[in-house]
Amino acid sequence: MPPDRVVQADIYMTAPLELSRTNPSSQHITLQRHFTPAAQHKKALSISNMAQTNGTHPKILLYTNHGCPYAHRAHITLDELKLPYEEVIIDLNTPRPQWYLDINPRGLVPTIKYTVPGLLDEEIITESEVVARFLADAFPSPFLPGSKESPTSALERARINFFIDTWNSKVGNAIFPILTAPDEATKKAKIDVFVAAIEKEIEPLLTNAKPFFNGSEAFTLAEAIIAPFIVRVYDYTADESLLPKSVVKRLDALPNFGKWAKLVRERESVNKVYDGASIAKSTKARLEKMKAKA
Numbered sequence: 001m002p003p004d005r006v007v008q009a010d011i012y013m014t015a016p017l018e019l020s021r022t023n024p025s026s027q028h029i030t031l032q033r034h035f036t037p038a039a040q041h042k043k044a045l046s047i048s049n050m051a052q053t054n055g056t057h058p059k060i061l062l063y064t065n066h067g068c069p070y071a072h073r074a075h076i077t078l079d080e081l082k083l084p085y086e087e088v089i090i091d092l093n094t095p096r097p098q099w100y101l102d103i104n105p106r107g108l109v110p111t112i113k114y115t116v117p118g119l120l121d122e123e124i125i126t127e128s129e130v131v132a133r134f135l136a137d138a139f140p141s142p143f144l145p146g147s148k149e150s151p152t153s154a155l156e157r158a159r160i161n162f163f164i165d166t167w168n169s170k171v172g173n174a175i176f177p178i179l180t181a182p183d184e185a186t187k188k189a190k191i192d193v194f195v196a197a198i199e200k201e202i203e204p205l206l207t208n209a210k211p212f213f214n215g216s217e218a219f220t221l222a223e224a225i226i227a228p229f230i231v232r233v234y235d236y237t238a239d240e241s242l243l244p245k246s247v248v249k250r251l252d253a254l255p256n257f258g259k260w261a262k263l264v265r266e267r268e269s270v271n272k273v274y275d276g277a278s279i280a281k282s283t284k285a286r287l288e289k290m291k292a293k294a
Helices: 003-012 038-046 069-080 098-103 128-138 153-179 184-206 221-236 246-252 255-266 276-293
Strands: 031-034 059-064 085-089 111-116 120-126
Touching: 059 069, 069 128, 069 221, 111 128, 120 128, 128 221, 153 184, 153 221, 184 246, 184 255, 221 246, 221 255, 221 276, 246 255
Parallel strands: 059 085
Antiparallel strands: 031 085, 059 111, 111 120
16 A cells, blocks of 8 residues: 555545454444435446346445545546445544454455355445556446457556556645645645646546546546545535635636546536545645654
8 A cells, every 4th residue: 555545635524543352242333225216226236347246236334435536536437337235334533443453454345245145245446546547347337348348448447547546656646645735835835736637647638628637428437536535625624724615716727637627527426425525624634743753
């Protein structure tokens, strides 16, 4: 796991990984079921490679926290694929209990427990991109076409992979230094780096968005992986101590990115478990706590 993933996680409501022998039955766990409309569910199952096995569909249990952008990726993917699932809310403000560390030794979210009766028995999949890609591969669709679905599918997948890698390596890592800048001059310089990276690296890749990445009319894995960070950047500007509103103005001025980001931010699946005002408030509190300890 990249070091920046561990460090930045603290901003997104992550507590130290201290061992706890507490029995899960005594923990405050929220278990919720998420179902999709019958017609959408039927459609999702009809395009699945792995889901419909021996007349059954998978049972998916998602370990998550609605404040974590990495877990947010899994929620978006599940909703876009119209997959029913249950969720267990993991408290990221306290040390992870041993029962969860037994499931995911890293103590991070998301984790899914995936069962297909008679084929797969409570298989554990961790790390947000791995979880999202696994689900997308299990249910090939315009969200992420199967590699052999058409003569162009492999190329479409390669384009999506490159776009995600470009965001992760050239843009995503520029957000955290802005939030932790020690003074306004440094923050301004970091913002310039962030906006310049989007203009140089992301803007050209959205030239053929129709309206989504790579000319797709459908929301894709590319949007699902990046959306949690786009909505946070925009919502952080509601409190200029986090980000100045000028950031939004500069991003919206980019013709391709501005139009695409608006559609991403308005997507129902992106907003289903996301509360921007609450996230901005909790992020600010954690930044202040970090500064107090420095």
